[in-house]
Amino acid sequence: MPSKPPAPITIDAVYAAPGYLFRRMQQIAVSIFMEECKAFDLTPVQYAALIAIHTHPGIDATRLSAVIAFDRSTLGSVIERLQAKDYIERKPAPEDKRIKLLYLTRSGAAILREIIPAVERAQARMLEPLKPADRKTLMGLLSQLVDLNNEASRVPLRAEDALEHLGKTG
Amino acid sequence: MPSKPPAPITIDAVYAAPGYLFRRMQQIAVSIFMEECKAFDLTPVQYAALIAIHTHPGIDATRLSAVIAFDRSTLGSVIERLQAKDYIERKPAPEDKRIKLLYLTRSGAAILREIIPAVERAQARMLEPLKPADRKTLMGLLSQLVDLNNEASRVPLRAEDALEHLGKTG
DNA sequence: TGTTGATTGACAGTATACTGACGATCTAGG
DNA sequence: CCTAGATCGTCAGTATACTGTCAATCAACA
Numbered sequence: 001m002p003s004k005p006p007a008p009i010t011i012d013a014v015y016a017a018p019g020y021l022f023r024r025m026q027q028i029a030v031s032i033f034m035e036e037c038k039a040f041d042l043t044p045v046q047y048a049a050l051i052a053i054h055t056h057p058g059i060d061a062t063r064l065s066a067v068i069a070f071d072r073s074t075l076g077s078v079i080e081r082l083q084a085k086d087y088i089e090r091k092p093a094p095e096d097k098r099i100k101l102l103y104l105t106r107s108g109a110a111i112l113r114e115i116i117p118a119v120e121r122a123q124a125r126m127l128e129p130l131k132p133a134d135r136k137t138l139m140g141l142l143s144q145l146v147d148l149n150n151e152a153s154r155v156p157l158r159a160e161d162a163l164e165h166l167g168k169t170g
Numbered sequence: 171m172p173s174k175p176p177a178p179i180t181i182d183a184v185y186a187a188p189g190y191l192f193r194r195m196q197q198i199a200v201s202i203f204m205e206e207c208k209a210f211d212l213t214p215v216q217y218a219a220l221i222a223i224h225t226h227p228g229i230d231a232t233r234l235s236a237v238i239a240f241d242r243s244t245l246g247s248v249i250e251r252l253q254a255k256d257y258i259e260r261k262p263a264p265e266d267k268r269i270k271l272l273y274l275t276r277s278g279a280a281i282l283r284e285i286i287p288a289v290e291r292a293q294a295r296m297l298e299p300l301k302p303a304d305r306k307t308l309m310g311l312l313s314q315l316v317d318l319n320n321e322a323s324r325v326p327l328r329a330e331d332a333l334e335h336l337g338k339t340g
Numbered sequence: 341t342g343t344t345g346a347t348t349g350a351c352a353g354t355a356t357a358c359t360g361a362c363g364a365t366c367t368a369g370g
Numbered sequence: 371c372c373t374a375g376a377t378c379g380t381c382a383g384t385a386t387a388c389t390g391t392c393a394a395t396c397a398a399c400a
């Protein structure tokens with residue numbers, strides 16, 4: 001049988017490319033998130049960072065980056081903005097002068113409680129056009145794929161072992 | 171039956187959220203693309219723009235933004251960079267002094283031919299961890315979802331009608 | 341103990357993204 | 371023809387992202 005001819009150079013190939021679809025979907029997701037949460041002045045990244053700090057009080061920036069799989073450099077400015085909004089505070093660590101420990105402020109904890117319903121509406125809206133069974137299928141496959149590709153990303157997720165050195169002072 | 175209690179505020183909820191997975195997958199996809207194409211000095215966005223200009227020679231920036239669903243403001247700098255690399259050229263439109271028509275240069279067309287295999291390797295690698303049947307399922311559902319959410323994005327895709335005013339000079 | 345190597349936060353530089361605004365220009369309607 | 375509204379490219383401002391580098395600091399080892 002004849003070998004597959006070279007694909008024609010056409011925009012239609014782009015429309016069907018995984019990378020293109022992932023990009024479009026991400027942009028749609030951000031757009032929906034911002035729309036649902038416009039009353040709160042929090043971006044998706046800032047929201048994830050707040051949740052992570054809430055889950056792991058006293059985490060430092062490097063470990064935070066591993067826990068949410070965000071770039072460490074980027075995270076610096078994210079933290080600055082959260083601090084400027086008085087949602088988090090940074091305290092120097094007594095036993096290591098290099099690191100700064102992150103904590104939610106009272107208003108950080110408050111906005112987190114308030115924004116949760118909007119975030120959940122946003123997450124639901126992203127999948128809403130699909131039938132319930134298809135939503136499950138899509139999320140299941142996507143979870144698998146992200147997990148299996150973890151090492152391919154610049155900042156692999158280290159949900160567990162990133163915290164091994166935390167809170168185990170004994 | 172009891173109403174569902176409020177979800178605990180935990181990072182685990184973020185890990186399973188569609189928006190978070192879309193973001194992670196997009197970052198992984200870009201990472202793989204850049205790795206496979208590192209010999210070419212082209213980003214995914216620049217690649218898509220080149221392909222679109224190749225498919226629609228003489229397109230203007232606004233229509234280009236509709237054809238690949240990229241933000242118009244962003245596209246300005248993308249075009250600048252492609253022009254600086256001598257991959258495209260801009261010519262003023264004789265009948266409308268506002269717009270500038272975009273064309274591939276000879277070297278733009280050349281790099282497009284050369285980079286295609288690397289791009290296809292990248293696209294294949296993104297899905298490679300899944301079984302073939304699952305790849306099809308995932309891409310099918312994702313295509314549907316992006317399409318059905320088209321209007322939710324800031325720059326909806328207008329593949330067809332964006333070009334209605336083009337090339338129909340008679 | 342003293343030096344090597346790793347880690348941390350910070351920074352500079354580049355590239356997407358989106359919002360909102362602007363002048364130049366075109367189009368439609370009167 | 372002339373103005374109101376739309377469109378085009380552009381720009382300023384903000385927010386992610388990634389690469390690479392740096393000084394300060396820490397840990398480990400000879």
